[in-house]
Amino acid sequence: MDSEKIISEGLLEQYLLGELEEQQISLVEAALKKDAGLRATYAEMEADFERIAFENAIEPPDAVKKSLKFYLEEIDSRKDKAVKDLKSRDRGFQNGRLLVAASLAAIFALSSFWIYNRWQNAEQLLQLQEEQITDLQDRLVKIEERIEVSDERYRKINNLNVTPLVLVGNAISPESKAVAYINHRTKEVVVNGQGLSPLSSGEAYQMWADVEGEMINMGLVSVNEEFIDMSYIEGAESLNITIEPSGGSEHPTVERLISSVSL
Amino acid sequence: MAVDPQDIGLIDRLRNGDKSALYLLYDKYSSALYGVILRICRDEDQAKDLLQETFVKIWQKISTYDQSKGRFYTWAYRIAKHTTLNALRKSKPLIQTEDLSVYSNIASEEESPDYAVLNGLLKKLEPHHQRAIQLVYFQGYTHREAHELMKVPLGTFKSYIRQAIKQIREKYGQNALLFLTIIEALGNGQ
Numbered sequence: 346m347d348s349e350k351i352i353s354e355g356l357l358e359q360y361l362l363g364e365l366e367e368q369q370i371s372l373v374e375a376a377l378k379k380d381a382g383l384r385a386t387y388a389e390m391e392a393d394f395e396r397i398a399f400e401n402a403i404e405p406p407d408a409v410k411k412s413l414k415f416y417l418e419e420i421d422s423r424k425d426k427a428v429k430d431l432k433s434r435d436r437g438f439q440n441g442r443l444l445v446a447a448s449l450a451a452i453f454a455l456s457s458f459w460i461y462n463r464w465q466n467a468e469q470l471l472q473l474q475e476e477q478i479t480d481l482q483d484r485l486v487k488i489e490e491r492i493e494v495s496d497e498r499y500r501k502i503n504n505l506n507v508t509p510l511v512l513v514g515n516a517i518s519p520e521s522k523a524v525a526y527i528n529h530r531t532k533e534v535v536v537n538g539q540g541l542s543p544l545s546s547g548e549a550y551q552m553w554a555d556v557e558g559e560m561i562n563m564g565l566v567s568v569n570e571e572f573i574d575m576s577y578i579e580g581a582e583s584l585n586i587t588i589e590p591s592g593g594s595e596h597p598t599v600e601r602l603i604s605s606v607s608l
Numbered sequence: 609m610a611v612d613p614q615d616i617g618l619i620d621r622l623r624n625g626d627k628s629a630l631y632l633l634y635d636k637y638s639s640a641l642y643g644v645i646l647r648i649c650r651d652e653d654q655a656k657d658l659l660q661e662t663f664v665k666i667w668q669k670i671s672t673y674d675q676s677k678g679r680f681y682t683w684a685y686r687i688a689k690h691t692t693l694n695a696l697r698k699s700k701p702l703i704q705t706e707d708l709s710v711y712s713n714i715a716s717e718e719e720s721p722d723y724a725v726l727n728g729l730l731k732k733l734e735p736h737h738q739r740a741i742q743l744v745y746f747q748g749y750t751h752r753e754a755h756e757l758m759k760v761p762l763g764t765f766k767s768y769i770r771q772a773i774k775q776i777r778e779k780y781g782q783n784a785l786l787f788l789t790i791i792e793a794l795g796n797g798q
Contacts, residue, residue: 352770355751355769355770358769358770358773361678362686362744362745363686363690390773391679391682393773393776393777395640395682396780397730398644398685398745399639399640400729401647401726401728401746402642403639403642404642406656409659409660410635413631413664416660416664417627417667
């Protein structure tokens with residue numbers, strides 16, 4: 346838009362009065378920038394309008410200036426307060442964040458410690474249970490062995506082919522009593538020596554088989570044992586128990602014969 | 609644009625947050641702006657509030673003032689005028705015909721309180737020129753509203769304004785010439 350058109354359409358006055366819209370303002374300002382003559386005209390117009398304004402000025406009451414000062418001071422103090430509040434709130438926010446972070450870290454540490462403890466306890470419990478299971482297995486094995494032994498012993502004595510023989514003590518050991526179980530079919534001899542009288546140290550009971558007048562060693566008879574496997578002697582006519590030195594003898598001490606039973 | 613060198617210093621201080629510069633600008637321009645505000649709103653209590661609001665806006669928006677585009681007073685005048693018109697839009701029942709239009713009928717502007725009387729050079733203008741300037745400059749009407757108030761075509765109204773401005777320029781120019789002549793005569797007399 347050229348300067349003449351701006352002047353003829355009164356856009357310069359309207360620009361001064363603030364009546365124009367953005368697009369027209371841009372056009373006028375662009376023309377003012379380019380045209381020194383238009384710029385001078387506008388400067389005169391501005392000066393004239395300003396002069397008219399001063400010629401028609403009305404003095405405002407002093408209270409307005411005081412109120413303006415008070416208002417601006419108030420805004421400043423509010424800004425300062427707001428900045429302080431903001432800083433304080435920011436500090437509070439930072440502290441809050443740190444507190445939350447610390448709390449989370451503490452919760453994490455405690456929960457980790459708790460889980461570790463639980464894990465350790467579980468490990469210990471598992472180990473204990475494993476040990477108990479092993480112990481039970483051992484005990485079970487032993488029980489099975491005992492059962493097996495008991496079965497075997499039971500089989501040895503509770504058999505139609507077994508002949509139980511009671512060996513009662515004579516005058517040398519009147520309290521003594523022993524039971525011998527003989528199976529001629531399986532050629533086994535089992536003795537229960539628990540009924541024999543206790544001996545002094547260095548002595549032991551020994552059983553002998555009499556075969557055609559010759560005493561043949563069948564083995565030592567322990568006082569504490571219930572079932573003692575003895576040697577089966579073919580053709581034995583009687584069974585005899587003597588007191589011998591500890592460890593037994595090759596030949597029986599007939600003077601210390603305490604019991605005898607014929608087969 | 610010719611900006612008062614004293615204003616430039618004050619405006620620079622104002623941009624740096626110096627409130628005392630604002631108060632000095634207030635001392636210089638408040639009466640001129642109050643004259644405009646009071647003539648537009650026609651209510652002294654409201655005009656006082658609007659004058660304060662105008663200077664608060666000046667304080668807040670000084671960074672947007674571009675002195676290469678015009679005088680400080682012109683910029684401040686626009687702020688005062690728009691602040692006042694916006695306040696009237698909110699406070700009075702209006703029939704708005706254009707963005708700056710605030711008055712519902714002619715009757716309201718026919719009243720002439722004391723402060724509405726114009727002074728200075730404007731009084732020497734022909735009545736229709738005086739009236740045209742009064743409507744657009746001191747009462748906040750747009751050209752489109754004002755020509756209807758004066759019951760003349762828009763083109764004619766624009767001519768009134770142009771002629772008024774020309775006469776003002778001439779009369780101020782004559783006064784300035786007269787002033788310079790007196791100064792010169794006084795100088796020669798010494």
